[in-house]
Amino acid sequence: MKIVVLKFGGTSVGSTDRIKKVAKIITSYLPKSYKVIVVTSAMSGVTNELVRKSKEISNNFIAEEYDVLVSAGEQMSCSLISGRLNHLGYKSRSWLGWQVPIFTKGNHASARIKNIYKKNIIKYLKSGGIPIIAGFQGINSSSRVTTIGRGGTDASAIMLARFFKAEKCIIYTDVDGVYTTDPNTIRKAKKIKKISYEEMLEMASSGSKVMQPHSIQDARLNRIDIEVRSSFKKAAGTIITKRKNILSNKIIRGVSFTKNDAKITLVGVKDKPGVAASIFEPLYKNSINVDMVVQNISSNGKETDLTFTIKSDDLSKTEKLIKKNKKINFKKIIVDDKVSKVSIIGVGMITTPGVTYRMFNALAKKNINIIVISTSEIKISVLVSRKDLNKAISILHKEFNLEN
Amino acid sequence: MKIVVLKFGGTSVGSTDRIKKVAKIITSYLPKSYKVIVVTSAMSGVTNELVRKSKEISNNFIAEEYDVLVSAGEQMSCSLISGRLNHLGYKSRSWLGWQVPIFTKGNHASARIKNIYKKNIIKYLKSGGIPIIAGFQGINSSSRVTTIGRGGTDASAIMLARFFKAEKCIIYTDVDGVYTTDPNTIRKAKKIKKISYEEMLEMASSGSKVMQPHSIQDARLNRIDIEVRSSFKKAAGTIITKRKNILSNKIIRGVSFTKNDAKITLVGVKDKPGVAASIFEPLYKNSINVDMVVQNISSNGKETDLTFTIKSDDLSKTEKLIKKNKKINFKKIIVDDKVSKVSIIGVGMITTPGVTYRMFNALAKKNINIIVISTSEIKISVLVSRKDLNKAISILHKEFNLEN
Numbered sequence: 001m002k003i004v005v006l007k008f009g010g011t012s013v014g015s016t017d018r019i020k021k022v023a024k025i026i027t028s029y030l031p032k033s034y035k036v037i038v039v040t041s042a043m044s045g046v047t048n049e050l051v052r053k054s055k056e057i058s059n060n061f062i063a064e065e066y067d068v069l070v071s072a073g074e075q076m077s078c079s080l081i082s083g084r085l086n087h088l089g090y091k092s093r094s095w096l097g098w099q100v101p102i103f104t105k106g107n108h109a110s111a112r113i114k115n116i117y118k119k120n121i122i123k124y125l126k127s128g129g130i131p132i133i134a135g136f137q138g139i140n141s142s143s144r145v146t147t148i149g150r151g152g153t154d155a156s157a158i159m160l161a162r163f164f165k166a167e168k169c170i171i172y173t174d175v176d177g178v179y180t181t182d183p184n185t186i187r188k189a190k191k192i193k194k195i196s197y198e199e200m201l202e203m204a205s206s207g208s209k210v211m212q213p214h215s216i217q218d219a220r221l222n223r224i225d226i227e228v229r230s231s232f233k234k235a236a237g238t239i240i241t242k243r244k245n246i247l248s249n250k251i252i253r254g255v256s257f258t259k260n261d262a263k264i265t266l267v268g269v270k271d272k273p274g275v276a277a278s279i280f281e282p283l284y285k286n287s288i289n290v291d292m293v294v295q296n297i298s299s300n301g302k303e304t305d306l307t308f309t310i311k312s313d314d315l316s317k318t319e320k321l322i323k324k325n326k327k328i329n330f331k332k333i334i335v336d337d338k339v340s341k342v343s344i345i346g347v348g349m350i351t352t353p354g355v356t357y358r359m360f361n362a363l364a365k366k367n368i369n370i371i372v373i374s375t376s377e378i379k380i381s382v383l384v385s386r387k388d389l390n391k392a393i394s395i396l397h398k399e400f401n402l403e404n
Numbered sequence: 405m406k407i408v409v410l411k412f413g414g415t416s417v418g419s420t421d422r423i424k425k426v427a428k429i430i431t432s433y434l435p436k437s438y439k440v441i442v443v444t445s446a447m448s449g450v451t452n453e454l455v456r457k458s459k460e461i462s463n464n465f466i467a468e469e470y471d472v473l474v475s476a477g478e479q480m481s482c483s484l485i486s487g488r489l490n491h492l493g494y495k496s497r498s499w500l501g502w503q504v505p506i507f508t509k510g511n512h513a514s515a516r517i518k519n520i521y522k523k524n525i526i527k528y529l530k531s532g533g534i535p536i537i538a539g540f541q542g543i544n545s546s547s548r549v550t551t552i553g554r555g556g557t558d559a560s561a562i563m564l565a566r567f568f569k570a571e572k573c574i575i576y577t578d579v580d581g582v583y584t585t586d587p588n589t590i591r592k593a594k595k596i597k598k599i600s601y602e603e604m605l606e607m608a609s610s611g612s613k614v615m616q617p618h619s620i621q622d623a624r625l626n627r628i629d630i631e632v633r634s635s636f637k638k639a640a641g642t643i644i645t646k647r648k649n650i651l652s653n654k655i656i657r658g659v660s661f662t663k664n665d666a667k668i669t670l671v672g673v674k675d676k677p678g679v680a681a682s683i684f685e686p687l688y689k690n691s692i693n694v695d696m697v698v699q700n701i702s703s704n705g706k707e708t709d710l711t712f713t714i715k716s717d718d719l720s721k722t723e724k725l726i727k728k729n730k731k732i733n734f735k736k737i738i739v740d741d742k743v744s745k746v747s748i749i750g751v752g753m754i755t756t757p758g759v760t761y762r763m764f765n766a767l768a769k770k771n772i773n774i775i776v777i778s779t780s781e782i783k784i785s786v787l788v789s790r791k792d793l794n795k796a797i798s799i800l801h802k803e804f805n806l807e808n
Contacts, residue, residue: 016460050480056420057484058491065490068483068498072476076454079472080461086469087462094472098502099547143503 001125003166004034007135007157010044011174012231013077019043023084025172025231026130030090034167035125037160039135040081041153042073063108067137067147071097074134074153082132092130095121097145102138102156110149113138113156116163133160151215158215162222169219169226170237171211176230177238178203178210180402181255186393188403192253193236196243199253202345202379216240243347251348251355252400255393258341260312261291263371263383264322268331271304278327279306286321288314291341292374292383303331307372309383312337339371340389343381344396356380362399368392405529407570408438411539411561414448415578416635417481423447427488429576429635430534434494438571439529441564443539444485445557446477467512471541471551475501478538478557486536496534499525501549506542506560514553517542517560520567537564555619562619566626573623573630574641575615580634581642582607582614584806585659590797592807596657597640600647603657606749606783620644647751655752655759656804659797662745664716665695667775667787668726672735675708682731683710690725692718695745696778696787707735711776713787716741743775744793747785748800760784766803772796 006026013019022040029036041047050070054061061069078094085092100121104111121131135153138146148155154171161169176191178200183189195203197220204213210228219226219240229237239245269275280290293308310318315337322333349355359380363370368391372383384392397403410430417423426444433440445451454474458465482498489496504525508515528535539557542550552559558575565573580595582604587593599607601624608617614632623630623644633641643649673679684694697712714722719741726737753759763784767774772795776787788796801807 016457019461053420053480053484054487057423057487060491061487062490065483065487065498068500069480069487072479072483075476075479076457076473079469079476080457083458083461083465083469083473086466087464093548094469096472096549144497145500 001035001122002033003037003125003164004029004168004170005037005039005157005161005164005166007153007169007171008038008040008081008231009153009171009173010041010047012172013040013042013081014044016080018231019077019080019084022081022172022231023088026081026085027088027090036130037121037125037133037164037166038081038130039133039153039157039160040074040077041135042070043077046073046076064144067108067145071134071137071145071147074136078132078134082130085130085132090130091128092132093124095131095133097134097137098139098143100133102133102159104138104140104146104148106149108144108146111138111140111146112150113148113159116159118163121164151212151218154212154215155218158218158222158224158226161224166224169224171226171228172231173210173228174230174232175210175228176233176235177228178240179254181393181397182257185390186397188397190402190404192238194239194241194246194248195253196246196347197240198243198378199345199347200240202343202376203254203256211240250346250401251352252344252346252402253348254345255396255400255402256343256345257389257393259386259389261309261339261341261383262312262315262335262337263307263309263339264315264318265305265307265334266322266328266330266332267305267334268303269306270329271302275328276306278325279322282321282325283310283318286317288318288321292372292381294372294374309339309341309372338386339383340386341381341383342389342392342396343379344400345379346400347378349378349380358399359396362395363392366391366395368395405439405526406437407441407529407568408433408572408574409441409443409561409565409568409570411557411573411575412442412444412485412635413557413575413577414445414451416576417444417446417485418448420484422635423481423484423488426485426576426635427492430485430489431492431494440534441525441529441537441568441570442485442534443537443557443561443564444478444481445539446474447481450477450480468548471512471549475538475541475549475551478540482536482538486534489534489536494534495532496536497528499535499537501538501541502543502547504537506537506563508542508544508550508552510553512548512550515542515544515550516554517552517563520563522567525568555616555622558616558619559622562622562626562628562630565628570628573628575630575632576635577614577632578634578636579614579632580637580639581632582644583658585797585801586661589794590801592801594806594808596642598643598645598650598652599657600650600751601644602647602782603749603751604644606747606780607658607660615644654750654805655756656748656750656806657752658749659800659804659806660747660749661793661797663790663793665713665743665745665787666716666719666739666741667711667713667743668719668722669709669711669738670726670732670734670736671709671738672707673710674733675706679732680710682729683726686725686729687714687722690721692722692725696776696785698776698778713743713745713776742790743787744790745785745787746793746796746800747783748804749783750804751782753782753784762803763800766799767796770795770799772799
């Protein structure tokens with residue numbers, strides 16, 4: 001049985017008109033002798049509205065009931081899609097988490113899929129039916145409704161593809177694929193045909209919001225090819241796959257960026273063991289995400305300067321936490337909330353020397369000052385002044401031949 | 405275990421503020437050493453919105469998926485109520501139809517409750533929990549979601565009261581009880597303390613929309629006392645109970661009415677067997693509800709005049725159906741769409757002679773012409789000109805001592 005898993009995101013099912021279009025997309029797979037398993041998000045806006053209600057009821061709404069509440073969103077959208085397919089003359093039914101069943105482990109509101117019972121769905125597929133499965137939900141061992149914390153319906157799709165050994169897993173969304181950089185910022189951005197899991201993970205965590213990083217990681221671990229494509233226009237999307245499936249001589253796959261960063265430098269920090277932990281512990285406890293960290297070796301061995309970046313929105317909170325932190329000593333705090341991060345990403349840099357030099361040189365030639373540098377195996381990130389951001393993206397996009 | 409079933413209707417849970425009030429009502433029963441089972445409707449407007457969406461998807465939305473769709477409404481409201489009780493420090497959880505489970509029989513969208521599995525809920529009650537059960541929903545023998553066609557959440561409440569042998573079944577709604585007549589029409593209308601099932605049934609079918617007639621009938625068959633009261637103000641409501649529980653010397657319990665009726669008279673109908681069936685069959689097939697029917701015996705034994713009433717809204721459709729009905733012959737059709745029906749209702753009339761005379765005489769004294777008369781064991785209805793309606797209600801309300 002050749003199975004394809006189709007996942008539709010919130011905007012793809014955002015109205016009854018959109019749901020009618022989704023039904024057409026689903027039926028387009030049938031002549032290709034595929035058995036289709038559909039998994040859907042809630043209609044866009046529905047989940048937020050339910051979360052808003054839960055907050056009106058309690059500023060600390062109990063997780064068990066939160067799951068019952070928000071899972072209603074996918075219940076509504078999957079029944080509407082199935083209703084449309086029935087209207088068009090196809091055999092289809094909705095499957096809620098407890099009906100499949102999809103078993104989860106872990107806490108309410110942040111459960112993970114442990115097992116998917118296959119028999120019912122296989123039988124239904126064999127009978128010619130199109131199952132529309134409610135994403136983002138499952139049940140735990142006490143038969144309580146749970147929701148998937150990491151990746152939501154993307155995670156449901158990937159786990160369905162894994163358990164049913166699907167040939168394809170297609171994520172329908174409101175963008176038509178992954179681009180070499182943000183097409184709204186750089187006009188010459190190109191759609192990427194194939195990208196490796198690792199590159200996609202770096203793109204995702206550097207600001208390209210196509211798929212949840214956790215879901216990409218799940219796909220990587222289970223070796224599931226994913227195609228990300230648009231439910232709004234007919235065009236091939238981007239395939240996220242194993243490195244060895246990618247035949248391309250590009251060293252760099254894409255340029256990603258985050259715009260609104262802030263930089264904090266603590267000058268003259270006492271350099272003793274555990275000082276970095278003392279600085280970052282209260283930030284972690286307050287859910288402030290520290291991104292780049294640079295520590296200079298102190299000349300006298302007693303003091304050091306420590307620089308790190310955070311989201312601009314977290315700046316004032318962070319400053320307060322630092323200043324009232326009695327565990328640390330420093331001479332001065334320097335703050336810059338007008339910085340941005342640009343990253344180049346590509347598995348090609350592992351085997352190609354000189355990428356770092358090319359990057360720095362290209363920026364230097366246009367007088368763009370690099371404030372902080374951070375590297376990983378397949379990514380080089382630099383912090384620049386926000387006024388230089390678009391120029392930097394454009395230069396790097398051109399330097400690494402991403403325009404063609 | 406002294407169990408009380410509390411049912412909350414759509415307006416009672418119509419907003420998160422309302423749900424907070426409902427949580428307070430629920431907890432008010434706990435010091436009275438009751439075990440409380442709550443059953444709830446969807447927040448007002450939610451079901452209509454879901455039905456609207458289903459109609460946008462298909463003018464003939466499949467019933468199996470309709471049930472999945474609309475049952476999400478009660479799923480949301482029951483989790484919000486439970487969330488609020490948890491916020492207040494009480495042990496509570498939501499129970500969906502499949503979790504209890506509540507087993508239904510019959511077709512989708514018009515299922516009836518067949519059985520309620522008690523063990524899980526009893527165990528939960530004994531552990532000190534407050535179960536909040538989603539009304540209007542159950543599952544069938546194929547583990548598909550079903551909704552209760554007749555009476556909806558009222559029916560759920562009565563069946564819960566029956567299966568759990570509840571001492572009380574309290575229907576919280578947006579009216580504070582059953583009145584001797586519509587308090588918006590007649591200022592002197594009084595709240596009825598106790599009313600028999602039979603009287604309530606006649607009141608309901610004559611236009612007093614406090615509870616679904618089917619649910620009252622279910623309560624009657626199962627001998628379950630119901631209290632109808634307001635979740636908006638603190639005041640005793642109306643108890644619907646067995647006749648023998650009612651100690652009251654009132655002959656008449658109330659005056660009900662329907663305002664927008666229409667009357668059709670077919671003059672000179674051929675009087676042969678089956679002619680009435682021929683007239684009413686197409687109306688029945690088009691879901692037109694015929695209310696009062698009067699047929700005069702023909703003087704020559706060959707022709708007759710037949711008069712019947714319908715809702716004004718159905719008049720033009722009915723006229724068309726009659727005129728194109730080839731199975732019937734008549735000389736003339738007379739139509740009056742400015743009539744209303746007034747009814748007096750009371751079990752007391754069974755044992756008290758002269759009620760009919762008193763009714764007709766009271767109307768006659770005020771020059772109100774009676775167009776059609778129809779009687780049942782505990783009800784007398786008369787059709788009057790719509791301009792006389794309010795006067796007629798007022799006269800009868802006074803005549804039968806309902807003002808005090």
